[in-house]
Amino acid sequence: MPSGSTALVALDEKGELIDKSTLIGINKDGKEVQKVPSVYDQEVVLREASMEEYFDLGVKAVYQLESEQFEGGIAEALKSGKILYFVYNYRADYEGDDAFLIYAEETFFAITGKCAEFEYIGLEDNETELVVEESTQEEGDDLDFAMF
Numbered sequence: 001m002p003s004g005s006t007a008l009v010a011l012d013e014k015g016e017l018i019d020k021s022t023l024i025g026i027n028k029d030g031k032e033v034q035k036v037p038s039v040y041d042q043e044v045v046l047r048e049a050s051m052e053e054y055f056d057l058g059v060k061a062v063y064q065l066e067s068e069q070f071e072g073g074i075a076e077a078l079k080s081g082k083i084l085y086f087v088y089n090y091r092a093d094y095e096g097d098d099a100f101l102i103y104a105e106e107t108f109f110a111i112t113g114k115c116a117e118f119e120y121i122g123l124e125d126n127e128t129e130l131v132v133e134e135s136t137q138e139e140g141d142d143l144d145f146a147m148f
Contacts, residue, residue: 025094036089036096046074046101049085053115054100060113065101067108078103088112 010018025033067075078084078101088099088110099112 033094035092035094036087037092038089039086040090041092044086046084046086048077049083049100051083053085054083054102054111056115056118057098057100057111058113058116059111060097061111063110063112065108065110070108074101075103075108078108 010020010023012018025035027033070078074084081103084101086099086101087096089096097112098115099110102109102111
């Protein structure tokens, strides 16, 4: 096989082709994990999200949506300023993206990505001074071009 083509197939230790549909996901504890279904294969569960959750999102993609795609009170909730959260997964795999529905400038949007997990360190001053150690070696050009 040419260089780089191993990503196209899965091979066992004997070099034989493995059908990718037979592979299963395993977590770091060695336990089997279940696939997250596609949003197109099931009913999407929405929950109200905070601005803080939304601002923690590392954006991967932004989708402009048509208003006809919303049923019931979803459009009214978004127009009133609410942000709705759901798990977005284009096709079934082992990890879905975080996604938010918002309304801005007369348009509905779905924003997908991964939410960052920030640790609250408190209000007290946690600053420490960074001391740069000076090098004891002389910074000179010790290159001898004759060595090449």
